[in-house]
Amino acid sequence: MKAGDLLTISPLIALTLTPVVVMLFAAFRRSHGLALGLTLGGLAVTFGTLFVSASRTARVVTPLVTMDAYALFFIGLLTVATALVAVLSWSYLGRLRVRPEEYYVLLLTATLGGAALVAATHFASFFLGLEILSVSLYALIVYPVHRADAVEAAVKYLVLAGATSAFLVFGMALVYAEAGTMSAAGVAKLVAGGLGSQQVVVTVGIVMILVGVGFKLAVVPFHMWTPDVYEGAPAPVTAYVATVSKGAVFALLLRFLLPVSSDQSSTLFLALAAVAVASMVAGNLLALRQDNVKRILAYSSIAHLGYLLVAFLASGERAGVAAGFYLVAYFATTLAAFGVITVLSTGDRDADQLSDYRGLGARRPVLAAVFAVALFSLAGMPLTMGFIGKFVIVTAGAGSALWALVIVLVLTSAIGLYYYTRLIVVMYVRRPEELELAGAGPAARVAAAGGAAGVVVLAALTAFLLVFGVYPSPLLRLVEHAVSTLPWP
Amino acid sequence: MILLWYILIPAVAAPVAWLLGRSRPALARWTAVAGTTAPLVILAGQWITKASALQATFAARGPGPAGLVAGSWIADVKATWIGSLGISFFLAADGLTIIMLLLTFALGLLAVLASWRGITKNVGVFHLMILWTVAGLAGVFLSLDLFLFYFFFEMMLIPMYFLIAVWGHEKRVYAAIKFFIFTQVSGLLMLVAIVALVVIHGRETGVYTFDFTQLLGTQMAASTAFILMLGFFFAFAVKLPAWPLHTWLPDAHTEAPTAGSVLLAGVLIKIGAYGMLRFMVPLFPDAVHDFRTVALVLAVIGIIYGAVMAYGQSDMKRLVAYTSVSHMGFVLLGVFAWNTLALQGVILQLVCHALSTGALFIMVGGLQDRIHTRDMGRMGGLWQVAPRMGGTAMFFAMASLGLPGLGNFVAEFLILVGVWQVSHWAAVLGAVGLVFATVYALWMMQRAFQGEETHGWSFADLTKREVGMFGAMIAALVLLGFWPQPLITTARQTVTGLQEMTAASSLAQPRPTAEAGDPAAEAAAAPADDASGATSLADDEGAQQ
Helix, strand or coil: CCCCHHHHCHHHHHHHHHHHHHHHHHHHCCCHHHHHHHHHHHHHHHHHHHHHHHHCCCCEECCCEECCHHHHHHHHHHHHHHHHHHHHHHHHHHHHCCCCHHHHHHHHHHHHHHHHHHHECEHHHHHHHHHHHHHHHHHHHCCCCCCHHHHHHHHHHHHHHHHHHHHHHHHHHHHHHHHCCCEHHHHHHHHHCCCCHHHHHHHHHHHHHHHHHHHHHCCCCCCCHHHHHHHHCCHHHHHHHHHHHHHHHHHHHHHHCHHHHHCCCCHHHHHHHHHHHHHHHHHHHHHHCCCEHHHHHHHHHHHHHHHHHHHHHCCCHHHHHHHHHHHHHHHHHHHHHHHHHHHHCCCCCCCCEHHHHCCHHHHCHHHHHHHHHHHHHHHCCCCCHHHHHHHHHHHHHHHCCCHHHHHHHHHHHHHHHHHHHHHHHHHHCCCHHHCCCCCCCHHHHHHHCCCHHHHHHHHHHHHHHHHHHHCCHHHHHHHHHHHCCCCCC | CHHHHHHHHHHHHHHHHHHHHHHCHHHHHHHHHHHHHHHHHHHHHHHHHHHHHHHHHHHCCCCHHHHHHHHCCCEEEEEEEEHHHCEEEEEEECHHHHHHHHHHHHHHHHHHHHCCCCCCCCHHHHHHHHHHHHHHHHHHHHECEHHHHHHHHHHCHHHHHHHHHHHCCCCHHHHHHHHHHHHHHHHHHHHHHHHHHHHHHHHHHCCCCCEHHHHCCCCCCHHHHHHHHHHHHHHHHHHCCCCCCCCHHHHHHHHCCHHHHHHHHHHHCHHHHHHHHHHHHHHCHHHHHHHHHHHHHHHHHHHHHHHHHHHCCCEHHHHHHHHHHHHHHHHHHHHHHCCHHHHHHHHHHHHHHHHHHHHHHHHHHHHHHHHCCCEHHHCCCHHHHCHHHHHHHHHHHHHHHCCCCCHHHHHHHHHHHHHHHHCHHHHHHHHHHHHHHHHHHHHHHHHHCCCCCCCCCCCCCCCHHHHHHHHHHHHHHHHHHHCCHHHHHHHHHHHHHHHHHCCCCHHHCCCHHHHHCCHHHHHHHHHHHHHHHCCCHHHHHHHHC
16 A cells, blocks of 8 residues: 555545544533534545546555545545535534534444445445444444334344344355355456356355345345334435445445346345335335325335336346446435435434325425425436436336336336325325414424524535436436446446 | 436426425425426427428438437437447437427416415425426427336326315315326336337247337337237327226326416326327327227217216316316317327317417416316306406317317317328218317307306406417417418428338228238339328328318
8 A cells, every 4th residue: 555545545534534533622611602613524535535636547546445536436425415414413412402522433333334325345345334334223223322213123123134144254254165255346356257166165155145235225025114203214314325335334244246247147146136015005005005205105115115126137238327427326215315304303213204294285385395305206206316216227228128117117106106206296286274273283393493504404415406407417427427436347 | 318308497497496485485486387388488499490301301211210219309319328228319300399398388387477476385396296287298298218208207107196186176185196197007008018028029030129210110010010009009098188088087187287278288188198199109109009999999988978067067177187188088089090190180189279278277277267167057247247358268269179170170170181082981070070079169158258247256367477378379270260370390200200100000001991802912002101101291281082
């Protein structure tokens, strides 16, 4: 490693230093505003260093990380998403009656884990990143310790994540024991060579790694934790789990297991295709019966990861572009949706009941409009990024002749329309007075809360969703550039 | 660039109407009037001045399907939109487009006028939704890029969904969600078919494009073409609607506010017919030919089923909704007959049905505003209370049943004559549907307006605004009944062009009922139909009888 490499990995260094600085300041002077300011400042510096790193030739710095355009693109995405979550958390934490400073430290370490994941080219950095992310998330989920459901969610997440980490490590050990490699390129070569009957141990190892990855992505059959954790975790943390945590792991999956898509008859391909179909079907069907908004979005996110797997299974660079674009769209949409929940939540509980949204269109027109745009984007309606995202996935799937997957995607997303429109109906058609006397019920209390900064973030996200939903070309070019550094067959 | 205005004017007027409507509802109404009248005026100007120029460009068109398509446009706009995916912002207008746009803006204006009194809640947002629907519809009819077409096709669902869900009647939420899901599912299947077509074309030529003119004539296996054709058919048959995919229509039309019903029945369901004419048949002529028998059966069932169901309704609005199912069956018949007479009839039917059914919906809406019911069991003898209303309703009921002298008669007659050349039994059964139409139309008049007035109703007759609206529609229907030639002339290039595009396919046979016969004879007969395709209405009737 040369001195110049420090510049190449400067985003990771900046991201490591930021939580340390925030922690030290919190030790000497407790100030919520200062913590948030330092967090945002550190994230801004990280974002700036991305350009420094991008100006240098991409290279593997130690066998552990590669700072190529792909990694930089996703670090940028994670950084921006974390900054938005931090701003959304501000007024939420203020209402929560907890010491808020450490929250930002945890948020930053989790993002560091995510950044390590998207740059990882080695099992060591893979595992390290995943654990940093997970351990930070345990604490974040249970941050409001006085809430029983948060504790329950955190315990559930801790136990399951611990178990699947064991699977992951054991899988890595098996692959290393048999094939003698721990690098992404090595794993890709193994998969590309076709895992024959002689390589049972390697196949078992990779499947065990996939169990660990599948748990993080919350795809069926590893999705059991999702609704409970989404429901129990504080709303901004849920937004974080749904976006940064899943996005980072998905980016890693693409880097390590890219060649899976080239052989459509391999066991691995068929297994992942089955997972994709199961996620799309189960996610959309189970969401139909929910009355809790966070649970609806939890099941919906299971389905969306299923759509993303379709992009992953489609071969060629076009598929990589589809996956990258869809991830960005999914990030923006999910952050907007959970952002609305965050802004509406009170210190006692999150605004996750359908009744909290009755007549929102009349009470809080801006928030209702943001939520409506996010829901339409999740449903894949035109004018939003969700539409373009779904379209590029369909195009990629059709290009690789994955007709069965494409048809399942189309039909299940039609099922999804029902529960998205149901929420919209609740907001715009139902009157608040149908449920309760004005000023007495939870809806009125929810309406009184809310932060201006959060609303600004939400408006920006909505504008982002609409602008790139109508004119996606610049973003598509950026994603194309990012994924072009992956070793496409 | 003029084409862009047709979308932009209503789209920009929409937020203006919303902002103005927050303080002064009347301003929102007037903005909406301006937002639909302005494009209507520009369009009328373009129609009058460019109609003759169209003849010239059409005569000078280049060879091949692409040249044919390129030569038939009055105007077009093309710009790269999403270059990496081969998507362009490609708008173009020919005679058919002009007719559909005339309908869109005229009925948009009527929809605004019809809600002048009835809508008092969230007036600004209501007109925002109406104008966005109009803008989306204009986009649908102007798009020649299949992605852009799909984009508008889906986009206009959102305002229409809100129109039904927020301002509709008793079961509005159920109706709105059903409408949304039906159209969305079918639309997504079409999207898959579009993408598959693009991929097949791209593999063959190396060019990935959604440009319809380039996708024409893509070579593919017959079975593939059939499946892709089904994807398009499914989408358009839901819109049209064709039996058995019609079940969303009675709910949506009944529960929608008057303006929503007018736009739905007048323009939205016409997208089904338009999409079949413009895209489905030219792209997959052979597959359409293979599918013809099934489609004709569905069309005939739709005609008779719609009429019988209409007869059985006690809700007046639901009755009118079911008549649409019946009338659109004729359109489906005509599209799949695919000869000059039938196609001219289809285009005429689109216009006349929009006017007559739109008027009936406005009539029912006006009645509901006055007596707060649509139940015909509670009406009766209303003619005595409101004679002007009764007379007007009678006129549109007559138009709906196809009284000679009115446009609907000419349209249905042309379709039946065209269908007769393809399939005798379909024409005969379709004509039976006309008898049923007489029954339901007269039965509706009997129950609502004739007989003794026993319920003690007393309300104001038609206002000046309503008289003006209905007067214009009556004049248009009478004009189309006696002198349909201007409309047919406008559509002639499109009809001829469409037939030339499919001239090399099995669909060009004059008598495809003989499809069991030997293929050589069919091929030999093909040029004959070409020749007749270029003649006018009068020539056709002479030549083919």
